[in-house]
Amino acid sequence: MIRYPYCQPDIRDEDRAAADAVLKSGWLTQGPAVLDFETALAETLDCRHAVVVNSGTAALHLAYHGIGLGPGRGLLTSPITFLASANAARYCDAPVVFADVDPATGNITPETVEQALADSPHPIAAITPVHLAGRPCDLAGLAAVAESRGIAIIEDACHAPSARYPDARGGTAAVGACTHSRAAVLSFHAIKHIAAGEGGAILTNDDALAARMRRFRSHGMVREPELWQSAPEADAPWYYEMEEPGWNYRLSDINCAVGRSQLRRLAAGIAERAALAALYDERLGNLGWLSLPPAPAVPGGHAWHLYPIAIDFAALGLSRGQVMRRLAAQGVGTQVHYIPLYRQPYYAARGHKPLPGAEAYYARTLSLPMYPGLTQAAVDEIAAAIRSLAAG
Ligand SMILES: Cc1ncc(COP(=O)(O)O)c(C=O)c1O
Structure with missing residues (x-):
């Protein structure tokens, strides 16, 4: 019998009480606990926006879709990662290219990325560094490589929320603050630092990207009257519009309440x-x-x-x-x-x-x-x- 699994969630009374409070409230899907969790995530990780979704995979997909990956706009990432980091680009029909890793850390480096970009048969629009095991990649170095070429960095931060790394100004920055990236993605899978059962989030300082991802996590529905193109009357109470289909990537209030409680620890x-x-x-x-x-x-x-x-x-x-x-x-x-x-x-x-x-x-x-x-x-x-x- 395995007495010590390689990973295991740390669930305490306060987590159970948080889930119970939502269940008693009668509002189970996306509701007030979403906003509460998003606000707390953005505050704790020092970022303007947190957009929560129902898995880290969905978070990667929304971020990739949000910055426009697609045919002719490929992704460069690490081969030493979970399937989702690359697969989510394939959901966008974007080609995937792998950069080699440092054999000691398993992380991609500015040098391996330069090499992979030089060898790439596809144009690359985004680089996804994966902070393997919780150790951040050299984000300042990667950003220097990416910025000069107009490439976005989307961090796969599923292993490393709040881990520190040397920034470009001689200080340090924390994973999640997006100091050197367009967005950072988290997972709230059962064995991650913030275990909500399932769930994920995209952190970003980009207002337009956050708004776009919020829309696409719920079918691409536009609920803001000022953005409607063909509303039958102003402020129509029943009305919504869809310009481009999105997905149902909503995270439930139950998961958000557990995630909020876990975030405190x-x-x-x-x-x-x-x-x-x-x-x-x-x-x-x-x-x-x-x-x-x-x-x-x-x-x-x-x-x-x-x-x-x-x-x-x-x-x-x-x-x-x-x-x-x-x-x-x-x-x-x-x-x-x-x-x-x-x-x-x-x-x-x-x-x-x-x-x-x-x-x-x-x-x-x-x-x-x-x-x-x-x-x-x-x-x-x-x-x-x-x-x-x-x-x-
Ligand atoms: C590095 C990495 N990226 C992405 C994911 C996908 O997250 P999720 O399982 O929440 O979809 C995981 C977790 O399994 C992961 O470890």
Whole structure:
């Protein structure tokens, strides 16, 4: 039995009470809790707008649609990510191009992006850096590459809300404030920092983009009378118009209430994760066949969604499957983040080729249990199980 899954939500009485209050109110779909959650998200993450939707995938799709990805306006992203970062561009019929990653962090870099842009068979309109495991990409460097070419940056920030990185002015900025990007996307999936069951958000400082995404999250309906083109009478109470179809990407008040409650513990949860990461670092240091995740670039420079170690499986003399099964037999859950997207049959069939940095990262990575509530005793037990792998 798995006693320590690699991730797990931290649900407390206040979260249950928040959901219960919505259920008692009788208003279950998009209502007052949406506005409340959006306001709190924008305030906490220091951004002008937060637009909540029913998944991180929907958030990526709305952001990509909002900035006009499509045929002839492609996306450049990382292959070391969840399927959604790239797939959402395919929903817009936009071509996808993968940039290689730094084999130590799994993140794209200004250099790998320059190379991929030079080699790209398609015009690129957006770059989506994925802050893998919670460690921000070099956003200032990526923005310098993108801005000179008129390319938008849409951050996939699903792993890294509020993690800090060096900005272009010699200080630091936080993921979510969109200091060096057009928008940043979050997920409220059950194992993310803000666990609302399902859900997602787009953060942006761009008023027009926020308004466009709000419209398209609910079928493209225009409810503002001043924008109607053919209303039968002014202020018609029943009336709405649609110029272009959108989707039903609405997030319910139930999810928003849970998300709002979880958001209050975002900083404390990240601090707890950072303490667990430091403990793992201490317990797993000095093993020739195991490398620790590289230290954050600045204080607060990691949100520790995951704790990925790198294992030299050949030096250890065990395959990754053997390692995962042996750890599972001792109650320790692990996972691989991620299988490079160009290896998926869909992308391989479209001519995407292996990239050396991504292959090197994938060959060694393994995510260990990481979530608020994991105890020091549990980390000791997990570390002992890992060290014992070398015993044969
Ligand atoms: C990096 C990354 N991007 C996008 C997503 C998609 O989010 P969701 O599952 O909420 O659609 C996830 C989460 O699963 C993710 O980890």
